[in-house]
Amino acid sequence: MSALPPTEPAPLIEEQRADLASGRASLLPWLEAGMALLNPARQIQSLNDELARWFHHDGSNPIGQPFDDVLSTLVPEWRIAGASGWAATTPFNRCALQVSRNGSSSCYDVELVRHEAGWMVRIQSVLPPLSELAETPWNTYLGGEHEQRQMFIRLLRAEAQLSNLMQSWPGAIFSQRADFSFQFVSPRILELTGVPADQWLTQTRNFWLVIHEADVDEVHQQCRRAAKAKTGVTSTFRIRNLQTGRVAHVMEHRQAVVSSTGVVICYEGFWLDVTREKIAERRLSSAAWKETLAALTMGLAHDFSNILAGILSLSESFLTQVEPTHSFAPGLGLIRENSWQACQLIQRMMSLHKCQTGEQNYHDLNETLTELADLVQRMLPRRILIETELAPLQLPLYVDAVELRQVILNLALNAAEAMPQRGKLVFQTQLCQSLAAPLPHLQGKLPHFPCIRLSARDTGSGIAPRHLPFVFDPFFTTKPISKGSGLGLYNARLFVEKHRGAISVTSKEGVGTELSLWLPLADFSETERAQTAVVQQRPSILLAGEAGLLQDSTADFLRIHGFYVMQVFTPESAKEVLGTEDNHFRAVLVLADPTERSFLTLISELRQHNPNLLVILNLVGGEPDQIPADLLPQLDLLIANDMSETEMLRNLKGLFD
Numbered sequence: 001m002s003a004l005p006p007t008e009p010a011p012l013i014e015e016q017r018a019d020l021a022s023g024r025a026s027l028l029p030w031l032e033a034g035m036a037l038l039n040p041a042r043q044i045q046s047l048n049d050e051l052a053r054w055f056h057h058d059g060s061n062p063i064g065q066p067f068d069d070v071l072s073t074l075v076p077e078w079r080i081a082g083a084s085g086w087a088a089t090t091p092f093n094r095c096a097l098q099v100s101r102n103g104s105s106s107c108y109d110v111e112l113v114r115h116e117a118g119w120m121v122r123i124q125s126v127l128p129p130l131s132e133l134a135e136t137p138w139n140t141y142l143g144g145e146h147e148q149r150q151m152f153i154r155l156l157r158a159e160a161q162l163s164n165l166m167q168s169w170p171g172a173i174f175s176q177r178a179d180f181s182f183q184f185v186s187p188r189i190l191e192l193t194g195v196p197a198d199q200w201l202t203q204t205r206n207f208w209l210v211i212h213e214a215d216v217d218e219v220h221q222q223c224r225r226a227a228k229a230k231t232g233v234t235s236t237f238r239i240r241n242l243q244t245g246r247v248a249h250v251m252e253h254r255q256a257v258v259s260s261t262g263v264v265i266c267y268e269g270f271w272l273d274v275t276r277e278k279i280a281e282r283r284l285s286s287a288a289w290k291e292t293l294a295a296l297t298m299g300l301a302h303d304f305s306n307i308l309a310g311i312l313s314l315s316e317s318f319l320t321q322v323e324p325t326h327s328f329a330p331g332l333g334l335i336r337e338n339s340w341q342a343c344q345l346i347q348r349m350m351s352l353h354k355c356q357t358g359e360q361n362y363h364d365l366n367e368t369l370t371e372l373a374d375l376v377q378r379m380l381p382r383r384i385l386i387e388t389e390l391a392p393l394q395l396p397l398y399v400d401a402v403e404l405r406q407v408i409l410n411l412a413l414n415a416a417e418a419m420p421q422r423g424k425l426v427f428q429t430q431l432c433q434s435l436a437a438p439l440p441h442l443q444g445k446l447p448h449f450p451c452i453r454l455s456a457r458d459t460g461s462g463i464a465p466r467h468l469p470f471v472f473d474p475f476f477t478t479k480p481i482s483k484g485s486g487l488g489l490y491n492a493r494l495f496v497e498k499h500r501g502a503i504s505v506t507s508k509e510g511v512g513t514e515l516s517l518w519l520p521l522a523d524f525s526e527t528e529r530a531q532t533a534v535v536q537q538r539p540s541i542l543l544a545g546e547a548g549l550l551q552d553s554t555a556d557f558l559r560i561h562g563f564y565v566m567q568v569f570t571p572e573s574a575k576e577v578l579g580t581e582d583n584h585f586r587a588v589l590v591l592a593d594p595t596e597r598s599f600l601t602l603i604s605e606l607r608q609h610n611p612n613l614l615v616i617l618n619l620v621g622g623e624p625d626q627i628p629a630d631l632l633p634q635l636d637l638l639i640a641n642d643m644s645e646t647e648m649l650r651n652l653k654g655l656f657d
Contacts, residue, residue, distance in 0.1 A: 028074070028099055028106045029054055031125045038119040042067050042086070051123065067121065075099050085112045098128075127154055168629040171250070171272035174200075178227075178264045180207050192250065192271060194243030212238035212247060226256045227264045236274060238475070245467055247475040249278040279474050279487070305346045312339040362522055363404070365395040365429050365452060372405055373427065376412045383422040384415075391429045395452050397519055398526040399499050407495050410488040411456040411515055418460025418513065426457045431521070443472045443493045444502030445579070445609070447520035451501075455516040462509040471505055492517070497611065539656040540564040540584055541616075544574040544599065545591025550620065554591065561649055571602040578610060586656065587614035587636075594619065594626035607634040614655060 034051030036044055044062050047055070055062055055070060062070045071078045077099055085095040097108040111122040127150050166173060166186040175184040181204035187197045193210045200206055211219050215237040226233040232255040240247050254269040315336035322329050369388060377386040397404075408427075415425045430453045435446075463471060470476045472493040489503075492515075496503045500520055507513040541558060545551045547569040555565045566585070568574045574588065588606055592599035603615055617627075618639040632638070637655050639648055 031108065031123055034123040036067065036121045037117075038067050038121060040118045042119060044070065045118070054123075067119075082110070085110065088112075091115070097123075125150070127151060169270065170629060170633055171270050173270045174268070176207070176267045176269075178266060180204065180223075182207070183266065189271075192241065192248060192273060193239060194241040206242075210239045210242060212240055214238070222252070222254065223267070226254045226267065229256075232269075236278075239271075244470055245476065246470050246473050247477070248273055248275045249475070250274065275474060279490075305343060308339050308343045308346065312336060312343060315339060359402075360398055360400050360526075362524070362526075363397050363399060363401050365397050365454060365519075366390045367394075368401060368404065369408070369427055369429060369454070372408055376409065379409075380412060380416045380425075384419055385424045386412075387424065387426045389426060389428040391431050393431065395429055395431060396522040396524070397452060398522040399519065400495075403495050403498075407492045407517070408454075408456075410492060414488055414515075415456060415458035415460060415513070418458055418462075423459040423512075425459075426455075428455045428457065429453070430455075432518075439504040439506075441468045441471075441506070442502055442504045444497045444518070445500070446502045446518055447500060450521055452519045452521050453516055454519070455514055457512065457514040459512045462511055462513055463505070463507040464509060468505060468507060472503065489515075494611075538562060538564040539652075540566075540586050542574060542577060542585045542588045543567045543591070544571065544588060544602065545569070545618075545620070551591055554589075554618070557645065558589075558652075563652075571598050574602060575605065578606070578613070585613070587616055589616040589618055591618050591620050594622035594628075600628065600631060603631060603634055616652075616655070 031054045032050055034048065034054055036047035036051055039045055044065055044067050047062070052062075055074065068078065068082060071082075075097065078097060081095055081097045085093045091114045093112045093114075095110050095112070097110050099106045099108070105128060107126045107128045109124045109126050111124075113120040113122075166188070169186070169188070172189040172192055173184075173186040174182060174189070176182050182200045185197050185200045189200060190196050193206070195203075195206050195210065208216065218235070219237055222233055222235045222237075232253055234251065234253045236249060236251050238247050239250055250271040251274045252269060252271050254267050256267055257265045259265050315332050319329065319332045319336060322332065369390065373386055373388050380386065412425060415423075419425075431450055432453050433450050439446075467476075472489050474487060474490045476490075493503050496517055496519065502518040504516045504518070505513065506516075539562070541563050543551060543555050543558070543565050545554075551567060551569070555567050558565045566577065568577060578585065578588070590599050590603060594600070603617065606613055606615055614636045615634060616637040616639065617635050619627075619641050621641070624638060624640055627638075637651055639651070643651075
């Protein structure tokens with residue numbers, strides 16, 4: 001490294017020298033890139049004009065003097081701050097230097113570079129920390145061009161960091177005043193609430209409009225707790241999208257910002273959509289309660305069945321002992337008939353409890369609906385008439401019969417709540433050869449024709465047109481606060497999608513609603529296909545990516561380790577394979593660069609149309625932080641470039657297990 005030429009000191013202006021000498025100066029002069037070369041004994045060999053001007057307030061020449069003595073004369077704090085820098089063993093070291101003068105302070109960044117000929121030192125003025133800067137008069141640090149440039153650079157960096165955070169954060173970030181008006185909110189608030197970010201800053205009532213009416217009091221209490229505790233508070237509540245009406249669960253972290261006198265200035269925090277986690281939590285708690293309830297009611301139903309059996313047996317015995325013309329004969333006959341019907345009803349209820357979900361088999365839809373219609377009629381109020389319109393032929397389905405019964409019961413209960421006075425519910429089965437008209441509100445994928453249609457048509461109050469696109473969303477409900485979880489039609493949607501079908505809705509306010517399940521007609525090859533999949537007993541992966549050596553080597557690696565692999569080379573081919581009836585793939589592994597929009601778009605489409613499919617992204621070049629922020633939550637596994645084969649295999653097997 002070449003030495004800097006010796007420099008004669010450049011004197012300070014008279015006013016500045018006088019201020020420094022008298023101690024009246026609040027701050028030391030701003031130093032822009034001051035540099036010095038030291039010998040191994042840390043004596044100054046040369047220094048540039050900027051550092052010389054900063055040093056020479058007393059007119060002395062520092063060449064040949066110890067650097068520590070010269071700097072400590074001006075800045076006594078250097079004795080402590082520089083000790084750790086000189087003691088470090090690494091060739092490049094950095095330390096911070098803060099100088100206090102008359103209640104104000106100057107901050108410096110000091111770099112120490114060790115080399116064979118000695119040391120190179122670089123000293124640069126920097127702006128003080130944000131807390132100190134905010135409490136200092138604005139013109140204290142902005143008196144010169146250097147200070148203004150530093151402030152400008154610092155502002156650009158802060159805005160860039162905030163912008164990156166807002167783009168990558170999956171929720172909304174906000175700063176809210178103590179009166180609940182907003183002084184800042186990130187653009188993603190629109191996705192959650194349907195209200196643009198600029199409207200949040202001008203309309204203070206939006207906050208309480210989007211909070212679910214059942215959770216308003218809880219949010220008030222959380223805000224009071226945050227203000228009282230002066231610490232962060234985390235809670236979960238519901239919000240309603242004002243454009244779509246969709247209800248979502250959000251996790252909020254709220255931090256109170258408090259003044260020195262203890263007054264809450266504002267709240268800072270974020271919202272994060274946790275609807276999917278809430279759905280899983282509800283299902284787990286519901287499943288646990290159903291198991292407990294099933295154990296309790298099965299015992300009671302068994303005892304009740306035994307009592308009815310005794311009544312039935314006695315009535316039949318007494319009937320054999322009296323003449324048909326006896327006055328007791330009609331009454332005994334009525335007792336026998338009613339007790340027989342009650343026994344049959346109890347047996348049907350017990351059969352619902354004994355069956356377990358997850359067991360698919362062949363069932364005739366007409367027969368299943370006929371058996372269930374009698375139970376539905378007895379469950380619903382007498383003001384509601386139940387009718388069935390059955391297709392003339394058998395309608396074979398390969399379904400989970402327990403889940404099918406649950407869906408039918410949910411449809412019946414929803415229809416009953418839409419008819420508070422009186423009405424009629426009609427269940428209809430059809431073998432459809434084609435569609436007479438397009439279905440505007442369809443979820444899932446229509447099976448190949450001919451297919452089976454099961455519809456539930458009521459004469460209730462109907463559904464408002466603005467709500468129709470969202471009735472199959474989780475937690476969406478138009479019922480009062482105390483009724484309904486918003487999961488009934490969502491579970492029906494999951495049922496048809498699981499069985500390769502679809503669900504649709506048509507409705508007219510004041511007339512009624514019709515919900516239709518579209519299910520594939522069984523061709524009696526389903527069992528054989530299922531058995532083939534069981535015999536294979538290998539996790540299946542559809543490998544999607546551009547053709548080449550990388551894809552072939554990845555496929556070979558997976559096959560060697562026990563995976564069944566099928567290769568496709570375009571997003572269109574992947575969607576075509578997954579859309580066939582013979583699709584048995586558990587996962588899709590996409591080989592793509594973060595800049596390849598076609599394959600990244602494929603991931604979003606797969607997650608939307610195949611919710612049960614495992615989606616894996618194997619990066620080809622690029623880094624994980626280049627992946628769009630909205631894509632990361634849709635991945636079940638991300639395989640980075642630097643992941644070893646052993647770790648990759650362990651993660652894949654863990655995902656399938």
